[in-house]
Amino acid sequence: MVTLNSASEVISLQSVNKRYANEAVLHDVNLSIQSGECIVLVGHNGAGKTSLIKMMLGLTRPTSGVIKVLGHDPAFSAAVAQGLSLGYLPESVAFYEAMTGREVLTFYAQLKGASKVECVKLLDLVGLGDASKRRVGTYSKGMRQRLGLAQAMLGNPQLLFLDEPTTGLDPILRQHFYELIDGLQKEGATSIISSHALQEVETRASRFVILKKGVVVACGTLDELYQQATLPVRVKVTVTPGQASSVAERMGSSVNVTEVNNQSFNLSCDMHEKMPIIRHISNLGDIVQDMQIMPPRLDELYTHFMSGNPS
Amino acid sequence: MKMLWVLAMKEIRDGLRNRWIAAAIILLGSLALALSLLGSAPTGSVKASDLDITVISLSSLSVYLIPLIALMLSFDALVGEFERGTMMLLLTYPVSRWQVIMGKFLGHLSILFMAIFAGYGGAIILMTVFTGGSLEGWQAYVTMMLSSLVLGAVFIALGYLVSVSVKERATAAGTAIGLWLVFVVIYDLILFGALLMDEGQLIGQKLFSILMLISPTDSYRIFNLSMFEGVSDAAGIAGIASEAGMSGTLLISVMSLWVVIPLMLTLFLFQKREL
Numbered sequence: 323m324v325t326l327n328s329a330s331e332v333i334s335l336q337s338v339n340k341r342y343a344n345e346a347v348l349h350d351v352n353l354s355i356q357s358g359e360c361i362v363l364v365g366h367n368g369a370g371k372t373s374l375i376k377m378m379l380g381l382t383r384p385t386s387g388v389i390k391v392l393g394h395d396p397a398f399s400a401a402v403a404q405g406l407s408l409g410y411l412p413e414s415v416a417f418y419e420a421m422t423g424r425e426v427l428t429f430y431a432q433l434k435g436a437s438k439v440e441c442v443k444l445l446d447l448v449g450l451g452d453a454s455k456r457r458v459g460t461y462s463k464g465m466r467q468r469l470g471l472a473q474a475m476l477g478n479p480q481l482l483f484l485d486e487p488t489t490g491l492d493p494i495l496r497q498h499f500y501e502l503i504d505g506l507q508k509e510g511a512t513s514i515i516s517s518h519a520l521q522e523v524e525t526r527a528s529r530f531v532i533l534k535k536g537v538v539v540a541c542g543t544l545d546e547l548y549q550q551a552t553l554p555v556r557v558k559v560t561v562t563p564g565q566a567s568s569v570a571e572r573m574g575s576s577v578n579v580t581e582v583n584n585q586s587f588n589l590s591c592d593m594h595e596k597m598p599i600i601r602h603i604s605n606l607g608d609i610v611q612d613m614q615i616m617p618p619r620l621d622e623l624y625t626h627f628m629s630g631n632p633s
Numbered sequence: 634m635k636m637l638w639v640l641a642m643k644e645i646r647d648g649l650r651n652r653w654i655a656a657a658i659i660l661l662g663s664l665a666l667a668l669s670l671l672g673s674a675p676t677g678s679v680k681a682s683d684l685d686i687t688v689i690s691l692s693s694l695s696v697y698l699i700p701l702i703a704l705m706l707s708f709d710a711l712v713g714e715f716e717r718g719t720m721m722l723l724l725t726y727p728v729s730r731w732q733v734i735m736g737k738f739l740g741h742l743s744i745l746f747m748a749i750f751a752g753y754g755g756a757i758i759l760m761t762v763f764t765g766g767s768l769e770g771w772q773a774y775v776t777m778m779l780s781s782l783v784l785g786a787v788f789i790a791l792g793y794l795v796s797v798s799v800k801e802r803a804t805a806a807g808t809a810i811g812l813w814l815v816f817v818v819i820y821d822l823i824l825f826g827a828l829l830m831d832e833g834q835l836i837g838q839k840l841f842s843i844l845m846l847i848s849p850t851d852s853y854r855i856f857n858l859s860m861f862e863g864v865s866d867a868a869g870i871a872g873i874a875s876e877a878g879m880s881g882t883l884l885i886s887v888m889s890l891w892v893v894i895p896l897m898l899t900l901f902l903f904q905k906r907e908l
Contacts, residue, residue, distance in 0.1 A: 376721075376908070379725050380724075381721060381724060381725070381907065381908045382907040382908065383907060408725060410722065410725040412718065412721055412722055414718070415718075415722065416717045416718035416719050416721075416722070417719065418643075418647075418719060419717075420647065420650055420651065421647075421650075425646075429639070429643055430726065432639045433636065433639055433723075433726040433727060433728060434726060434727065435727075473722070483725075
C-alpha cells in the first residue's frame with residue numbers, strides 16, 4: 323500500500339486530448355492535483371467530466387498527452403500498478419442484479435482486501451442494513467446509489483473518484499455522505515468529485531475545475547475564480563430619505579447605478595473599483611445610513627464561465 | 634491467485650444461484666443414463682462391454698452438447714458486463730484484465746467440471762452398481778469425461794473471443810450459435826462432402842487427417858473412439874487413428890491449442906478495449 327505524503331503531486335495531466343471518432347471530448351487539459359485536495363469538476367452534461375475521470379482511472383486512454391497517477395501511467399491497470407487504495411463511484415452505477423446487496427459488497431470487499439465486518443458497517447452506514455439480503459435487482463435508484471457509495475468507501479480509500487455522487491440521495495443522506503467524505507479528507511484522502519450541485523460542494527472544494535465542451539475554462543479556488551471572472555460587485559446604499567438621487571449622481575462615471583428610489587439605490591462596479599467607491603461613500607458622512615456589499619453569487623460565477631468568453 | 638479465486642467463486646455462485654449447474658447436471662446425467670440403458674441392448678452376443686458402448690454413444694452426443702453448454706456459459710461473460718456497466722467498476726478494483734479473463738475462465742470451467750463429473754459420473758456409478766464394469770471400461774469412461782472437459786474449455790475460450798469482439802449481447806448470442814453450427818455440423822459436412830466429390834484425387838489420407846485434426850470437435854471424437862481398444866473395436870475403427878499418426882497426446886495438444894489461442898486473442902482484444 324502506497325501512502326501519500328502531504329502536499330505531493332497525486333495526479334498530473336499534461337496537454338491531454340481525447341477524441342472519440344471525430345469528436346473531441348477533451349482538449350488540451352493541464353491539471354496538477356496535490357494530495358489532500360478536493361477537486362470539484364463542474365460543467366454541463368457532455369462537457370468531458372466523466373471522460374476525464376475515466377482517464378485518471380485508466381479505463382480509457384488519452385488520444386495524446388500524458389497522465390500520471392502517483393508518477394505512473396494509469397492506463398489499464400490503475401489500481402494494480404499503484405497498489406493504491408482507490409474508490410470510484412460511477413455516474414450511473416451498475417451492479418450484478420441477481421446478487422443481494424451484501425453479496426455485491428462482500429465480493430468487492432474481497433477484491434480490495436477489506437473485511438466482512440467493514441461491509442456490514444458500511445451497509446448500515448448508508449442505510450441498507452435491512453435491505454442487504456434483497457437482490458440488487460429490486461433496489462430503487464437511490465438504494466443503488468447508496469450501495470455505490472458503500473463500495474467506493476471500502477478499504478478506506480486514499481483516492482476517491484465520485485461522479486455525480488449525490489444524485490438520487492435524499493437531503494439527510496446527502497449530509498451523511500459529505501460527512502463521510504470529510505472524514506476521509508481529514509485522514510488525508512484526495513478526492514475528485516464531479517457535480518452539478520454547486521452549493522453543496524462550495525465549502526468543501528479546495529479547487530474547482532470548470533469544463534466547457536472539453537476545455538478547461540477556469541481552474542482555481544473560489545476566490546481565484548471570482549478574480550478571474552471580474553464579475554461586478556454590487557453595493558446597496560441607503561441614505562437619508564429623499565437624498566438617494568442626488569447622492570447617486572455623485573458616484574462618478576466608473577459605476578453603474580440602478581434602482582434609484584427615495585431612500586436607496588444599487589450600484590455595481592468592477593472588483594478593483596470597489597475600495598475607492600467604498601471610501602468615497604464613507605466620506606459622504608452622515609447622509610449615508612447603511613451600505614451592503616454583495617459579492618457575486620456562485621451560480622453567477624458558473625453562468626459567467628459557461629456562457630461568457632473566458633479572459 | 635487470491636483474485637482469481639474470488640472472481641472464479643463469483644461465477645460459480647452465479648451458476649448455483651440461477652440453477653445453471655443443477656440443470657446441466659440433470660441434463661447430462663439423464664442423457665448418460667438413458668444412453669447406457671439403451672446401450673446395453675444391442676451388445677447382445679458381441680464381446681463389447683456396456684461401458685464401451687456407452688463411451689461411444691455418449692462421446693458422439695457430447696460433441697454436440699458440451700460445446701453448446703460451454704458457449705451458453707461464456708458468450709455473455711464479457712459483453713454482458715460491458716453492456717450493463719459492471720465491468721467499468723470491476724476494473725477500478727485491484728484486478729488486472731488478465732485476471733478478470735482467467736478468473737471467469739476458471740469459474741466457468743469449474744461449472745462445466747461439476748456438470749460433467751456429477752452428471753456423467755453419477756450415471757456411471759449407477760451403471761456399475763447395476764451391471765458391473767471392467768477396469769478398462771472405467772478408464773475409457775473417465776478419459777471421456779476429462780476430454781469432454783477439454784472440449785468444453787475450447788468452447789468457453791471461443792465464447793469469450795466472441796464476447797469480447799462484439800458490441801451487443803444479441804450479436805454475441807447469434808455469433809455463438811453460428812460458431813457452434815460451424816464447428817459441430819458444417820465443418821464436417823463440407824469436409825465429407827468434399828471427400829465424396831473429390832473421390833480421392835486431391836484429398837489424400839494425409840490431408841484428410843490434418844483437416845480432421847485441426848477441428849477440435851473431430852479431435853475429440855477420434856480421441857474417444859481410438860484411445861481404448863475395447864471402444865475402438867466396438868466402434869469399428871480399430872487402428873485407424875494410429876495408422877493416421879494421431880496419438881492421444883497429439884489430439885489433446887491440438888485441443889489445448891484451441892483453448893490457449895482464443896484465450897490469448899481475447900486477452901489481447903480486452904487489453905485494447907476502452908470502457
